Amino acid sequence: MNDGILKGKRRKNAGFTLIELLVVVLIIGILAAIAVPQYFAVIEKGHFAEATACMDPLNGSEIRFALTGSVYSTVANVTSVPGSANNPLDTGCDALKYFSGAIAVGAGSYTMTLTRNGTSFSTTSGAGAGYTVTLGHVDPDVHTWGGTVPASWLPQ
Numbered sequence: 566m567n568d569g570i571l572k573g574k575r576r577k578n579a580g581f582t583l584i585e586l587l588v589v590v591l592i593i594g595i596l597a598a599i600a601v602p603q604y605f606a607v608i609e610k611g612h613f614a615e616a617t618a619c620m621d622p623l624n625g626s627e628i629r630f631a632l633t634g635s636v637y638s639t640v641a642n643v644t645s646v647p648g649s650a651n652n653p654l655d656t657g658c659d660a661l662k663y664f665s666g667a668i669a670v671g672a673g674s675y676t677m678t679l680t681r682n683g684t685s686f687s688t689t690s691g692a693g694a695g696y697t698v699t700l701g702h703v704d705p706d707v708h709t710w711g712g713t714v715p716a717s718w719l720p721q
Contacts, residue, residue, distance in 0.1 A: 644665060
């Protein structure tokens with residue numbers, strides 16, 4: 566008889582209360598609200614690194630082009646095949662997935678501009694949609710990074 570009373574009490578006290586479940590859901594929600602934007606910011610910085618990694622070989626190729634012809638080359642599309650009408654340089658960024666870009670030439674200078682396309686872009690990253698990354702070169706060998714990205718993202 567005592568066993569039946571104890572079993573009934575155990576069943577009554579087993580499980581979680583609604584308040585306990587709500588507190589757990591609230592804590593998970595707060596953690597998610599903090600973690601998700603940080604995750605997307607890290608992902609976007611990785612895509613940004615794709616652009617800066619592309620600019621280094623393009624920079625060297627532009628300088629080699631100027632050494633052979635004494636002028637810099639205008640590149641209509643950096644993702645075009647190297648040696649084509651749109652990209653006369655010996656290097657291209659045909660593997661760029663998240664950016665498109667061009668190189669504009671001035672007197673003794675050029676500016677590479679890569680523009681972020683909309684592929685898997687998240688506004689929680691800290692950068693605006695369609696942001697740009699620029700690398701300016703002025704003779705003899707002065708480089709300046711810029712664009713519409715957070716300054717902390719730019720190489721030093």
